[in-house]
Amino acid sequence: MAVTIRDVARASGVHISTVSRTFSAPHLVNPETRSRVLATAEQLGYRPNRAARALITGRTHNIGLIVADIANPFFPPLIKAAETHARRRDYHVFVADTDEDPIVEAELVQALAKQVDGILLCSPRMSDDQIELLRREVPLVVINRLITGLPAVVMDVGQGAREAVLHLLGLGHRHLVYLAGPRGSWTNREIRRAAGATARAAGAELTVLGPNQPVEETGAAAAEAVLGTGATAVFAYNDLMAIGLLQSLQDRGVDVPGQVSVVGIDDIAYSVLVRPRLTTVANPTAAAGRTAVDMLLQHGDDGPAGQVTLRTDLIIRNSTGPGPYAPAVALNAEVAAHVKE
Amino acid sequence: MAVTIRDVARASGVHISTVSRTFSAPHLVNPETRSRVLATAEQLGYRPNRAARALITGRTHNIGLIVADIANPFFPPLIKAAETHARRRDYHVFVADTDEDPIVEAELVQALAKQVDGILLCSPRMSDDQIELLRREVPLVVINRLITGLPAVVMDVGQGAREAVLHLLGLGHRHLVYLAGPRGSWTNREIRRAAGATARAAGAELTVLGPNQPVEETGAAAAEAVLGTGATAVFAYNDLMAIGLLQSLQDRGVDVPGQVSVVGIDDIAYSVLVRPRLTTVANPTAAAGRTAVDMLLQHGDDGPAGQVTLRTDLIIRNSTGPGPYAPAVALNAEVAAHVKE
DNA sequence: CTGAAAGCGCTAACAA
DNA sequence: TTGTTAGCGCTTTCAG
Secondary structure, eight states: OOHHHHHHHHHHTTHHHHHHHHHHHHGGSSSHHHHHHHHHHHTTTTTHHHHHHHHHOOOOEEEEEEETTTTTTHHHHHHHHHHHHHTTTOOEEEEEOOHHHHHHHHHHHHHTTTSSSEEEEOOOOOOOHHHHHHHTSSSSESOOOOTTTSSEEOOOHHHHHHHHHHHHHHHOOOOEEEOOOTTTOHHHHHHHHHHHHHHTTTTTTEOOOEESSHHHHHHTTTTTHHHHHOEEEEEEEHHOOOOOHHHHHTTTTOOOOTTTTEEEEEEEEGGEEEEEEEEEEEOOOHHHHHHHHHHHHHHHHTBBBOOOEEOEEEEESSSSSOOSSOOOOOOOHHHHHOOOO | OOOHHHHHHHHHHOOHHHHHHHOOOOGGGGGHHHHHHHHHHHHHTOOOHHHHHHHHSOOOOEEEEEOTTSSSSTHHHHHHHHHHHHHTTTTTEEEEEEEHHHHHHHHHHHHHTSSOOOOOEEEEOOOOOHHHHTTTTTTTTEESSOTSSSSSEOOOOHHHHHHHHHHHHHHTTOOOEEEEEOOOOOHHHHHHHHHHHHHHHOOOOOEEEEEOOSSHHHHHHHHHHHHTOOSSSSEEHHHHHHHHHHHHHTTTOOOOOTEEEEEEEEOOOOGTTSSSSSEEEEHHHHHHHHHHHHHHHHTTTBBBEEEEEOOOOEOOOSSSSSSSSSTTTTTHHHHHHHOOO
């Protein structure tokens, strides 16, 4: 089999515990001995067996990352950032995909629990109670959801939604559609709440269409319904749906943003690849991934769990344009004041 | 700490080895005893510690999956398929991203080697020698690359390239551009070779532009160069580049496919989201992911490594149209005969 | 600073 | 069918 600590000990003429120390507590070993051990280890190609180490230290140096759908372009940048950041801290990341299914999600947490030092739950679809139960089995950090007492990093989609609605209002739109996301999504609730409050405060109408699976197809399929409402602007749960809608509207001969304005959320890479380029609320997914890893690894150091909120940014591109009403130039500030809670 | 095999043994009044057997060789234990053990295990919430098990069996039940860039939409469907398929066989998947860097790639293999039962190398950028060295440390299955003696699953991009070029030729194009992919990519070499041979056999011209990083930006940046060649059709290393080029051409007022035809490879989800919809060679990425997992897990059973080639399919959409020459209706069959080696 | 010894949680012969 | 006995490769007291 592979070369073990014993081989190194023998080859360098010391006891295995000295070899062990050389790797896990170098300062406790004589510099000369240390370099000799290191040299033979190097030469033999020795690499500590993490499973064995985990057995005794109780730390696996693995992290679990559970996402709703790897194929959704929202996740890859987050996964990538988390993985790279974790690796830099000598951790490996297990990635698992739940296919948007809360049952699978719970099973995955259980399956991974003993294999990892903690799990990053990204956009979980489980109920709060469910998560509450699971957190006893394994340290959890939740991304894109707020649960009392649980460490979390969320992207402030509420603020983003508010800005987006204000943007639309300022453009002269008075009847908006919110093309909702999936049931069980905290993000979806946040957006809906914030968008609703903002529209209401301005005396504008907001029609909610949904819930929907957060994929292009549902966006495209919603075109008829959107047109049926008579609204002149649509705010979608994510860019995927916004893009699906955008293309579907254009395929029907509806001009965007001439007749209908469309705004998305996430700022996925493809939002600049469609024409018109998509106006959207940028989510700091990479930062969220890194932050979540940090929170998980600090877990225990600073007692009670923190909750970090990351800023979002409205990026105005070409899928939004003037609405049928007079541009409410002063509206932005005015409404903002109202809305500020 | 967590509940161990000893707790279960005590609680159910048997020896730990009986508990062990209940889980790893159920048929060797009395049905009554078994159900009793199972019941207490269930009740105590016992879950075998995989690290401990791995230590003795030598099998971690983990698989490593190394990809060039998670954020490249080519990979997520493959990752997802591999992960789901592996999980069904009770394996977990470590996903790692190399950022297209062969050095990082090699380091990752080494780091993961002891943690996993094998590694799936997807579109590796390393040299053959490098990979040859690494395969001694850990079982490897390579995706999208052929290396003598190494199990591999490849998507037949050569055939796809041939079909694509024939399609273009049949449309009346005689001067094509191949917008190349990254250096070190086997896929890139295959495409180039097949496309070149096919064009040559038909007496058409093929200009190669590259190598390039396989991202939208380079596709967009290549617009000028493409126009400069005077070619009327472009075949890109992947959809990302094709889409970047497509939009960049349109932004310059060049009609696609009116003036220039564009075809990509991969058939990523976004290829139908752009207008015109992209003509492309569909790669069976999900099947590749599943097949690779199977090959890795069968490793050893059937001795020498197999090499599986998966079919690709040309999907004709709207980014390709008539070229300046007479449509060579009969050309397809004719050239195909020539090209068939 | 280094060696000896005792396990981490589990499996795998071997006996009984 | 079940219990006993060794470890897997490593860390961690505790002596020396």
